[in-house]
Every structure is written in C-alpha cells, then in structure tokens.
Amino acid sequence: MLALPALLLAATIAAPTAASPGLSPAPPPPGALRAAAGAAVRALVALHGEASRGRIERGVAQAAAFWRPSDGDAKAFEAVCVE
Numbered sequence: 001m002l003a004l005p006a007l008l009l010a011a012t013i014a015a016p017t018a019a020s021p022g023l024s025p026a027p028p029p030p031g032a033l034r035a036a037a038g039a040a041v042r043a044l045v046a047l048h049g050e051a052s053r054g055r056i057e058r059g060v061a062q063a064a065a066f067w068r069p070s071d072g073d074a075k076a077f078e079a080v081c082v083e
Contacts, residue, residue: 026061033064036074040081 029037037060044056060081067077 026058027065029061029064030067033067033074033077036078037061037064037081040078043078043082 028034040060041053041056044060045053048056063081064077071077072080
C-alpha cells in the first residue's frame with residue numbers, strides 16, 4: 001500500500017506545469033501527519049526548487065489524504081514522500 005501515495009506524489013511533481021490554476025486546493029493533511037507533511041514539503045522544495053512548491057504541497061496533501069494508519073506512522077509517511 002505504500003506505493004500508492006508515492007505514485008500520487010511522483011505524478012504530481014512530474015506534471016509539466018509549474019502551477020495548477022483552476023484546480024481546487026487539496027485538503028490539509030490530517031493532524032497526525034501535519035508535521036511530517038511540512039518536513040516533506042521543505043525537503044522536496046529544497047530538492048526541486050521553489051518554483052515547484054505548489055505542486056509539491058498539493059502532492060503531499062493528496063498523499064496524506066490517502067494515507068491510512070496501516071501504511072505506517074508519520075515518519076514512514078515523510079520517508080515515502082521524500083523518496
């Protein structure tokens with residue numbers, strides 16, 4: 001089940017546009033994942049650049065929406081996002 005959030009994140013980051021105007025924002029991550037999501041966003045922005053921030057934030061939020069406790073804890077979530 002870990003592959004689904006990683007796949008969603010990769011597809012979002014690989015999208016050809018720098019911003020996604022017209023798309024509704026992804027809901028914020030659940031409380032238990034907020035800190036890990038923030039850390040993942042910071043790491044990915046450092047890796048891919050500030051121009052990708054919008055897509056990164058959206059991808060991490062989308063992955064968080066699909067994350068279940070059986071997928072792992074917050075550290076596992078962050079690791080999947082950053083891989």
